[in-house]
Amino acid sequence: MEAIPAKVTCTVPSLPHKESPIFSIAVRPIVFFACAVSSFLAPAFAFDNSDLKAYSKLLPPTAQQEDPLRPTDQQSDNSVDPATYTIGGGDVFRISVVESPSIQYTGTVNENCDVYIPELGIIKIGRTTAVSAKKIIADFVVSKLRRQFEVYVSLIKTKTAVVTVSGAISGPGTYKLPGTSRLLDAIKAANNGVIPSYNEINFREVECRNRDSVRVYDLFRFLLANSLTDNPYLYPGDNIRISFAQRRVVVAGAIKSLVFGWVPIKQDEDAAGFFSLFPLDGAADSDHITIQRTNADNTNLTQVFSIRRPEPFTLRDRDLVIFGEKKNYPQVLYVIVRGEIERNGTFPLVKNVTTAADIIAMAGGATKNGNLDRAYVIRKNKMLSEEMKQSYNALKPVVTTGLFDNSVRPEVNAGLFRMNASNDFSVLRLSQNNNRILLESDDEIVVPKKEFCVYVSGSVSRPGAYPFEPGHSKAYYIGLAGGYSPKADKTNSFVVTNYGPVMQVRDGGALEEGDVVVVPDSQQYKFLAMVFLPIISTLAVTISTMLAIYTNIPHK
Numbered sequence: 001m002e003a004i005p006a007k008v009t010c011t012v013p014s015l016p017h018k019e020s021p022i023f024s025i026a027v028r029p030i031v032f033f034a035c036a037v038s039s040f041l042a043p044a045f046a047f048d049n050s051d052l053k054a055y056s057k058l059l060p061p062t063a064q065q066e067d068p069l070r071p072t073d074q075q076s077d078n079s080v081d082p083a084t085y086t087i088g089g090g091d092v093f094r095i096s097v098v099e100s101p102s103i104q105y106t107g108t109v110n111e112n113c114d115v116y117i118p119e120l121g122i123i124k125i126g127r128t129t130a131v132s133a134k135k136i137i138a139d140f141v142v143s144k145l146r147r148q149f150e151v152y153v154s155l156i157k158t159k160t161a162v163v164t165v166s167g168a169i170s171g172p173g174t175y176k177l178p179g180t181s182r183l184l185d186a187i188k189a190a191n192n193g194v195i196p197s198y199n200e201i202n203f204r205e206v207e208c209r210n211r212d213s214v215r216v217y218d219l220f221r222f223l224l225a226n227s228l229t230d231n232p233y234l235y236p237g238d239n240i241r242i243s244f245a246q247r248r249v250v251v252a253g254a255i256k257s258l259v260f261g262w263v264p265i266k267q268d269e270d271a272a273g274f275f276s277l278f279p280l281d282g283a284a285d286s287d288h289i290t291i292q293r294t295n296a297d298n299t300n301l302t303q304v305f306s307i308r309r310p311e312p313f314t315l316r317d318r319d320l321v322i323f324g325e326k327k328n329y330p331q332v333l334y335v336i337v338r339g340e341i342e343r344n345g346t347f348p349l350v351k352n353v354t355t356a357a358d359i360i361a362m363a364g365g366a367t368k369n370g371n372l373d374r375a376y377v378i379r380k381n382k383m384l385s386e387e388m389k390q391s392y393n394a395l396k397p398v399v400t401t402g403l404f405d406n407s408v409r410p411e412v413n414a415g416l417f418r419m420n421a422s423n424d425f426s427v428l429r430l431s432q433n434n435n436r437i438l439l440e441s442d443d444e445i446v447v448p449k450k451e452f453c454v455y456v457s458g459s460v461s462r463p464g465a466y467p468f469e470p471g472h473s474k475a476y477y478i479g480l481a482g483g484y485s486p487k488a489d490k491t492n493s494f495v496v497t498n499y500g501p502v503m504q505v506r507d508g509g510a511l512e513e514g515d516v517v518v519v520p521d522s523q524q525y526k527f528l529a530m531v532f533l534p535i536i537s538t539l540a541v542t543i544s545t546m547l548a549i550y551t552n553i554p555h556k
Helices: 021-045 050-056 130-143 183-189 219-223 271-275 356-362 386-400 410-422 474-480 523-552
Strands: 092-098 103-108 114-117 121-124 150-157 160-167 173-178 206-210 213-217 239-242 248-253 261-264 284-294 300-305 320-325 334-339 345-348 376-379 427-429 443-447 453-458 464-467 494-499 502-506 516-519
Touching: 092 130, 103 114, 121 130, 130 150, 160 183, 173 183, 183 206, 183 219, 183 239, 334 356, 356 443, 453 474, 474 516
Parallel strands: 160 239, 248 320, 334 443, 453 516
Antiparallel strands: 092 103, 092 150, 114 121, 160 173, 206 213, 206 239, 248 261, 284 300, 284 320, 334 345, 376 427, 376 443, 453 464, 494 502, 494 516
């Protein structure tokens, strides 16, 4: 295509007023000279812009009027890593050629990874990364121009990936996901939006097939070592298969990892490569990783492994791996103080040295409303964990149905459930130990406020709060409450002392301020009110109905 010279026409403007002699003599020659120079130089600066004018027809009118100085990637998908994102059918590019005015047009990649633009032809990209694709497109456009213009290429829209997921997941099938999704996103989508168990599923060898290629990825290298190479972008037509773990080892000790316990391993995996997945705790001794193995003949093999000086060692199914701690590594020990104390908060602890009295003094002592005689320590490390509580609660309906009557005595179950509910064993009263209790890490010291009442609840005439009098038993306060009601169980009343999240129940003895006396209903009353009286009431209604019917029947 030949270059078309730009046609320049210069017209000397005519003035509405009479020209002055100065204008005729000085200005007109300058104007004529400028026009002559422009006409002479125009062919030298001519360029082939017919291609660009034709390309502009491909765009809507609004796209042709955009700012020529801003054809940047500002509208591209910034979530894409162009170095690893693979181009496929459905990706859309914007191509901007900077001239005056700027020309822009778009091209969509087809299933063969080509871009077709009628005025340019077919741009063969191939299955390559976004970085390479941009260069291929830019080079192609530049080759069509007679002059060197700046060409910008932006990925403005990403494809949709239709993939198939199968194996050890809850919802195997075909899924349509954004092209910016990665391998783990597809597995999560096929498992009701939840990542499968790290301990049960083989994330170490996730198979991905596409046409004739088969790739295997270790998602643990992404999860634990942030390797994006093992969590690639999805590509249309991917067939992903994930299986249950066939080989696992137990991992414990001084590590900082979201995966621990039973961890899948690869076939014949070397220990050094496996250990490199786990971030170590500051207390970990990298030269003292213990591997214990039980052989088929029940003999044990123990191996001490060093990360800094690794030796070949192949892991086997059911090996035990423990990341040991450094010798004499300083521990962070602390206790918490709350309640009616001058300075609530966390305080340092020296193991086997610091006492409750030391910490209370460090916290500034009790406030004027604090009652040091009732101060106590809650030993949290002895309390049941939430997991244990849930397991006991789950067992309760099974035990009460009698399914375990032959194997577990009822009194044992009753004791476990009471322990679960009260945690009464975790309270240490300071007054009973002269404030000299040796504290442990995570202990909690509580100084309660002074109370001047004892509370009475249940089957009494007037439940409520009554003035505390030292040295009196529960009978005294039941008397203040008007005595037992007719439905009271007089032999099974008890006293509850509340220690925040913990409570203690006792039968008698002298009460303390803040205690609660509970008088339950008698079993006979419960039977009378809940069983016997409803039966009598039902019988009375039935008899009355029958008598009414009988009365209305005509008799001869």
